[in-house]
Amino acid sequence: MVNLRIAGQCLAPMCCAAYACHVLAPGQDTSQVMSMTDEQAHTPAPPPDDKVLGLLGNKKAPAMHIPGAGNLGIALLIVALGMLFAASLVSYLVVRYHMHLGPGAEIHLPPGLWVSTAILLISSGTIHWALAAVRRDQEKMLRLALAVTFALGIAFLIMQTANWLDLAAAMHRSLAAIHAQADVLLPGGAIIPADRSLVQHHDLLVLFYVFTILHGLHVLGGLIPLAVVTLRAFSGRYSRNYHPGVRYSVMYWHFLDIVWLLIFAVLELTF
Amino acid sequence: MTTTAVAPVSAEASAAPVKNYLKQTTTIRSWLLTLDHKRIGVMYLIISLLAFFIGGMLAEVIRTQLLTPSGLIFHGGGAAYRQYNQVFTLHGIIMVFMVLVPMTPAAIGNFTLPLLLGAKDVAFPRLNLFSFYLYVSGAVLAILSTVLGAVDTGWTFYAPYSIDSNSYVVLMVAGIFLLGFSSIFTGLNFIVTIHKLRPRGMTWFRMPLFLWATYATSIIQVAATPVIGVTLLLLIVERVMGIGIFNSALGGDPVLFQHFFWFYSHPAVYIMILPAMGIVSEIITTFSHKTIFGYRFIAMSSLAIALIGFVVWGHHLFVNGQSAELDAIFSFLTFLVAIPSAVKVFNWLATMYKGAIDLKTPMLYALSFIVLFTIGGFTGVVLGALSTDVVLHDTYFVVAHFHYVMFGGAIIAFLGGLHYWWPKMTGRMYSEPWGKFACGLLFIAFNLTFFPQLVVGAHGMPRRYATYLPEYQSYMVVSTIGAYLQLIAFLTMAGYLLHSLFRGAKAPENPWGGTTLEWTTSSPPPTENFLGTPEVDVPYDYSLVEYDPAIGSYIRKEPVPFAEQAH
Ligand code: HEM
Ligand SMILES: [Cu+2]
Numbered sequence: 001m002v003n004l005r006i007a008g009q010c011l012a013p014m015c016c017a018a019y020a021c022h023v024l025a026p027g028q029d030t031s032q033v034m035s036m037t038d039e040q041a042h043t044p045a046p047p048p049d050d051k052v053l054g055l056l057g058n059k060k061a062p063a064m065h066i067p068g069a070g071n072l073g074i075a076l077l078i079v080a081l082g083m084l085f086a087a088s089l090v091s092y093l094v095v096r097y098h099m100h101l102g103p104g105a106e107i108h109l110p111p112g113l114w115v116s117t118a119i120l121l122i123s124s125g126t127i128h129w130a131l132a133a134v135r136r137d138q139e140k141m142l143r144l145a146l147a148v149t150f151a152l153g154i155a156f157l158i159m160q161t162a163n164w165l166d167l168a169a170a171m172h173r174s175l176a177a178i179h180a181q182a183d184v185l186l187p188g189g190a191i192i193p194a195d196r197s198l199v200q201h202h203d204l205l206v207l208f209y210v211f212t213i214l215h216g217l218h219v220l221g222g223l224i225p226l227a228v229v230t231l232r233a234f235s236g237r238y239s240r241n242y243h244p245g246v247r248y249s250v251m252y253w254h255f256l257d258i259v260w261l262l263i264f265a266v267l268e269l270t271f
Numbered sequence: 272m273t274t275t276a277v278a279p280v281s282a283e284a285s286a287a288p289v290k291n292y293l294k295q296t297t298t299i300r301s302w303l304l305t306l307d308h309k310r311i312g313v314m315y316l317i318i319s320l321l322a323f324f325i326g327g328m329l330a331e332v333i334r335t336q337l338l339t340p341s342g343l344i345f346h347g348g349g350a351a352y353r354q355y356n357q358v359f360t361l362h363g364i365i366m367v368f369m370v371l372v373p374m375t376p377a378a379i380g381n382f383t384l385p386l387l388l389g390a391k392d393v394a395f396p397r398l399n400l401f402s403f404y405l406y407v408s409g410a411v412l413a414i415l416s417t418v419l420g421a422v423d424t425g426w427t428f429y430a431p432y433s434i435d436s437n438s439y440v441v442l443m444v445a446g447i448f449l450l451g452f453s454s455i456f457t458g459l460n461f462i463v464t465i466h467k468l469r470p471r472g473m474t475w476f477r478m479p480l481f482l483w484a485t486y487a488t489s490i491i492q493v494a495a496t497p498v499i500g501v502t503l504l505l506l507i508v509e510r511v512m513g514i515g516i517f518n519s520a521l522g523g524d525p526v527l528f529q530h531f532f533w534f535y536s537h538p539a540v541y542i543m544i545l546p547a548m549g550i551v552s553e554i555i556t557t558f559s560h561k562t563i564f565g566y567r568f569i570a571m572s573s574l575a576i577a578l579i580g581f582v583v584w585g586h587h588l589f590v591n592g593q594s595a596e597l598d599a600i601f602s603f604l605t606f607l608v609a610i611p612s613a614v615k616v617f618n619w620l621a622t623m624y625k626g627a628i629d630l631k632t633p634m635l636y637a638l639s640f641i642v643l644f645t646i647g648g649f650t651g652v653v654l655g656a657l658s659t660d661v662v663l664h665d666t667y668f669v670v671a672h673f674h675y676v677m678f679g680g681a682i683i684a685f686l687g688g689l690h691y692w693w694p695k696m697t698g699r700m701y702s703e704p705w706g707k708f709a710c711g712l713l714f715i716a717f718n719l720t721f722f723p724q725l726v727v728g729a730h731g732m733p734r735r736y737a738t739y740l741p742e743y744q745s746y747m748v749v750s751t752i753g754a755y756l757q758l759i760a761f762l763t764m765a766g767y768l769l770h771s772l773f774r775g776a777k778a779p780e781n782p783w784g785g786t787t788l789e790w791t792t793s794s795p796p797p798t799e800n801f802l803g804t805p806e807v808d809v810p811y812d813y814s815l816v817e818y819d820p821a822i823g824s825y826i827r828k829e830p831v832p833f834a835e836q837a838h
Contacts, residue, residue, distance in 0.1 A: 051392075051798055052296065053304040053400060069394045069467045076459045076493050084497035087531065091505055094527050095516050200522055203514040210508055 074248045078255045081218065085259045088211055089266055095207065096270050099200045107174070107201055109208075109271050110166040116159040117264050123152035124257040130233075131250045137240045139233075146230040146246070149253070153223045160216050167205060174202045204271065211263055215256070222252050289802070291698065291795040306396035307798055311403050312382030313696065316689075318407065319374040326365035327761065332358050334720075334754035340741045355737040356423035363426030364443065368450050369410055371681050372539060375546040376492070377406070377457050379688045380485050382696060384461060386789035386796065387479045389805040390468040395460050402460070405453035412446030425735060427536070428503075430517030430528040434510055441510055444503040451496045451503075454542070458492025461485055470788075472807045476567060479787045479810055483570040484549025487577035491538045491545075495581065499535035502528065526592050533584035541580040543677060544644075545573055547684030548615055551637045554687050555619045557785045558634035559626030562811040565618040572611035579608050589660045598657055605655035612648050616641060631783065632706035636687030639714045643679025647672060650725065665735075668728025671721045679717060686710075686764075693768070694778030698795040701771035705763060713760040719753025779824030784816050791827065806832045 130145035229245040232238065238246060292309045295301075302310055336344045336355060345351040345358075381399065385392050393399050416422060416439035424433045424440060433440050465486050469478065505516050506528070515521025517528040556563040563569065585593055585601030593601075619641060628634070650672040654660050663669060694700055723746035728734075732743050739747065781790040787810065792801050816825045 051305060051307040051396070052301050053306055053397065066394055066467050069463050072463045072466055073395060073398075073459060076462055080455050080459070080493050080497050083494055084501055087498040087501040087534075088505075091501065091516065091527065091531065094524060098522060098524055199515070203516075203522070206508065206512050206514045207516075210505070214504075 070244050070248055071251070074251050078251065081255070082259075085215075085263070088214065089262065092207055092211060092266065093270070096204070099204065107167075107170050107205065107271070109267060110163045112159055112163045112166060113264060113267075116156050116163065117260065119152055119156045119159060120257055120260050123149050123156065124254055126152060127250050127253045131243075131246055134233075134238050134243045134246050135240055139236065139238075142238065142246070143230070143233050146226070146233050146249075150223065150226055150230050153219060153226065157216060157219060157223075160212060164209065164212070167208065171202070171205045171209075174205065208267065208271075211267075215260055215263060218259075219256055222249070222256060225249065226253075289793075289797045291793060292798045293698070293795050295798045304400070306392070306400055308381050308385050308392050308396065308399060309696075309796065309798075309800075311399055312378055312380070314403060315373060315378035315381060315406070318410065319370050319378055322365050322369040322410065323374070326362050326370055327758070329358050329362040329365070331754060331758060333362060334751040336737060337739070337747045338751050340739050340744055342737050345737050352737045353423055356425075356735070357421040359735065360422050360425050361417060364413065364422070364447070366677075367426055367539075368447050369413070371543040371677060372450070372454055373406055373457075375550070375681065375685050375688070376454075376461075376485065376488055376542060377402070379550065379685065379692065380457070380461065380488075380546060383481065383688075383692060383789060384464060384485060385468070386695070386792070386800055387482055387787050388464065388468055389470040389473070389788040389801060389807065390464065391799050391801070393460050394463040394467055398456055398460050402453045402456040405449050405456070409446045409449030409451075409453060412449065413443055416440075416442035416446060427532060428506065428528075429532075430506065430509075430523070430525045431519060433506060434518045441507050444506055448500055448503050451500050454492045455496045458489035458496075461489040462493065465489075470804050470807060476570065477807060477810050478570075480552035480563065480566070480569050480573075481546070481549035484545045484552070484573045487573040488542050488545045490574075491542050491577050491580065495535045495538040498531060499539075502531040502535070526588065529588050529591055530584065533587045534581075537584040537587065538577070538580045540673075540676070541576055543681040545576060547640070547681045547688075548573065550684045550688035550691070551619065551640050552615075553785070553787065554633045554637040554691055555622050556811050557691075557783050558629045558631060558637070559623045560629065560784055560813045561622060561626035562813060563618070564621035564624075565614075566811070568614050569618050572614045575611040576608060579604065579611070583608055586655050586660070589657060590664050602655055602657050606652065609648060609652050609655075612644075616645060629783075630707075632701075632703060632710055633687045633691035633783070635707060635710040635714075636683055636690065639710065639717075640680060640684045640687065643675055643683060643714075643717065647675030647680055650675060662731075663728060665733055666728040667724040667732045667734055670734050671724035671728055674721045674724070679721070683713075683717075686713075691783070692789070693771070694782050695789055695794050695796070697772055697775075698778050699771045699775030700778050700782065701775055702767045705767040709760045709763040709767070712763070713757060716753045716756035716760055720750050720757060721753070723747070723750045723753075779822055781816065781825040781827075782823075784813070784818065784825040786811055786813060786816055790825070 126145050127149040130142050130149060133139075133141035133145055225245070226249050229249050232245060292307055302314065305311060305314075332344065333355075336342050336358075342351075342355070345355040381393070419442070420439045422436070422440055422443045424436050428440065428444065465478070465482055508514070509516045509518060509523070513521075515523035517523045517525050519525050552563060552569055583601060583605045585597055586605045589598050589602070619637075650668065654663055654669065654672055690701070690706060727743045727746045730743070732739055778794040780792070780794055782794075783790075788801075788805055788807065789796070791805065815827055815829060817828060818824075819826045
């Protein structure tokens with residue numbers, strides 16, 4: 001019997017508390033499930049149930065696997081987050097379209113972005129490799145691939161932090177320049193300086209931070225369940241027939257990758 | 272796993288008495304940390320009803336203010352008018368984000384969805400509890416912002432005022448952000464549940480219609496809500512960092528805010544109305560004791576409304592600087608939405624035709640819904656036409672329109688659902704005469720309140736002002752009297768419903784003669800809902816149930832087959 005209580009069932013960065021998604025009351029009849037797979041072999045025997053969340057999960061209410069539910073859940077999560085990022089990109093493009101950037105306060109994207117992009121791309125490859133490994137029951141390979149992916153995820157965040165720090169200097173300069181020229185102060189602290197283009201460069205930088213940090217938080221949110229899945233791989237939980245956590249991680253990770261490529265492309269083309 | 276025809280086990284009938292979900296465990300912890308969809312539904316219900324009460328009292332303040340042209344409560348201009356703005360803003364925010372969006376999907380939906388499906392619970396019970404706490408935290412932030420210094424932007428937070436306005440917009444918006452994520456996770460959970468937990472025999476086109484409505488609603492929740500999340504996030508960034516995204520003074524684009532806001536908020540009105548229509552479909556067929564007419568049309572019209580609803584948001588921007596071409600396209604698409612809405616109305620009427628109509632309280636609510644929603648829909652079409660909207664935009668006509676659809680539609684149907692499933696939820700019957708009285712009074716009071724607003728709106732009275740021209744006073748007085756009568760109706764309702772909890776007759780399994788699965792288990796159901804997994808055939812076959820005067824309940828002639836009996 002396999003207990004799935006905390007595997008990366010739910011990779012939402014915001015729903016760490018909700019990892020263990022798969023709990024059904026005992027007595028849940030598997031016959032009601034539409035598609036039958038091997039995973040059904042893991043139906044637990046029904047002990048008494050009080051359907052209450054315990055601090056470490058409810059020992060009495062055993063985890064119950066509904067085939068395909070996790071996949072669909074992650075897919076829907078990706079739809080929701082996809083809308084989130086799509087809306088951010090649209091808003092960025094509209095704001096950018098309204099800007100008239102003059103020469104002068106030229107700001108360049110830090111070249112380190114190319115490095116982080118490469119890291120993320122490679123990690124998408126390694127996590128795919130993990131999936132291929134578990135499908136062939138190659139446990140050692142699975143562990144290695146997951147560990148490497150996790151390390152690459154961390155590396156990506158470190159690289160992004162370096163990029164943010166890199167731009168912070170430019171941000172600082174632009175702010176100082178704005179303050180030097182400021183001539184209109186609106187209530188609430190907003191400013192209309194003589195040089196519009198300076199301010200707009202500043203705004204552009206803020207937007208850069210907003211979108212890359214938004215993405216970074218989602219990577220961070222993905223790393224936590226990925227760590228759980230990796231640990232589980234090391235304790236030998238997964239097999240060819242049973243590896244939902246790995247599958248969900250792969251879906252989510254590819255999604256982060258695609259979103260990043262889009263954000264990066266748009267930033268490179270419009271900065 | 273083949274069919275063994277065993278009657279569903281009710282609390283009385285089983286050998287070892289099965290405790291119902293209310294009595295299973297009684298500690299506070301067992302409620303606060305419950306994974307039982309029914310308890311979570313009840314907790315949503317309690318909180319959203321509390322919010323409804325607060326929002327309602329604010330409405331009474333608004334109506335009292337408008338008794339006289341210069342204002343009865345807030346007068347003298349400046350600060351006083353700002354307070355009036357705060358009152359209607361809070362009224363709107365509470366009613367939309369804390370009452371209408373969560374009430375029907377999350378409260379009624381949580382309680383009934385697995386029961387209608389014949390399932391033990393939703394697919395992800397922990398996520399469900401998590402959504403509930405997101406909802407609570409969002410509400411707490413919103414209350415905090417109100418206590419510290421109330422928002423006065425209107426529920427729409429239009430930029431640039433929401434950026435300049437010196438009140439606690441950031442906190443309020445952060446609260447709504449959390450409420451939004453609660454809504455996303457609920458929708459996600461429901462979609463997966465409907466996909467994966469339908470019992471044997473329940474194909475897509477054998478699902479009860481409420482499930483179709485919930486399914487369509489959930490799609491909107493998952494796909495549209497993230498957009499308001501980003502919008503509100505950008506609003507916060509803009510305020511905190513002082514940059515120009517929506518603020519034209521800083522090179523931003525205020526119309527962009529409106530596009531984003533309505534990209535969510537128009538579909539959001541369907542988050543409110545679709546489950547309401549689902550409830551009405553269930554009630555009409557049950558109390559007509561006749562199978563629903565045009566099942567597939569009703570099911571598909573839910574999806575159609577949800578999908579078309581995504582592309583009509585521009586009708587809120589007809590006079591706000593949108594190009595004429597876009598105006599025309601959005602106007603056309605808006606007219607399209609009226610078609611699936613009308614399809615539903617015709618199907619409900621056809622269902623009642625030659626049915627054995629039983630005018631119990633839930634049915635009265637369903638009939639009220641049809642009348643009020645039809646008026647609301649028609650006024651919507653008037654607003655969707657470009658030339659009339661130019662005149663009517665931002666007048667009381669719009670206020671009356673959305674109250675007819677949101678209150679006359681969504682809330683009235685919610686109340687119908689509450690009365691319909693009350694015996695299942697609480698195990699008690701409420702007083703039928705009092706129920707009818709409150710429903711009738713509410714119907715009259717509602718029209719007294721909002722019909723005059725249609726008229727003054729057409730005469731050009733603008734919305735969101737603390738004062739008005741004396742010529743409108745007689746209408747405004749009637750409207751206020753209506754609002755007070757509504758309060759009486761709601762207090763009556765609270766009275767007999769609470770009374771029923773303690774003194775009400777014990778509810779039988781199937782008091783109304785419903786054919787969906789929740790009526791095959793005891794009232795209230797056991798924690799596991801069903802002791803086995805039911806198998807189902809075509810829905811709404813009323814030849815299967817008949818009234819048994821001996822127990823005052825409908826019984827099934829052939830018991831529902833249960834796939835497997837758990838012992
Ligand atoms: C037949 C379907 C409907 C049509 C054609 C329609 C059309 C419209 C139009 C054109 C407006 C913009 C009026 C203006 O601001 O000038 C509007 C406003 C509004 N409608 Fe509808 N509507 C329909 C159904 C609904 C439903 C079902 C709901 C809610 C349950 C709803 C809620 C609202 C709200 C809240 C507003 C105005 C919000 C505000 O400005 O504060 N409508 N409607
Ligand atoms: Cu609309």
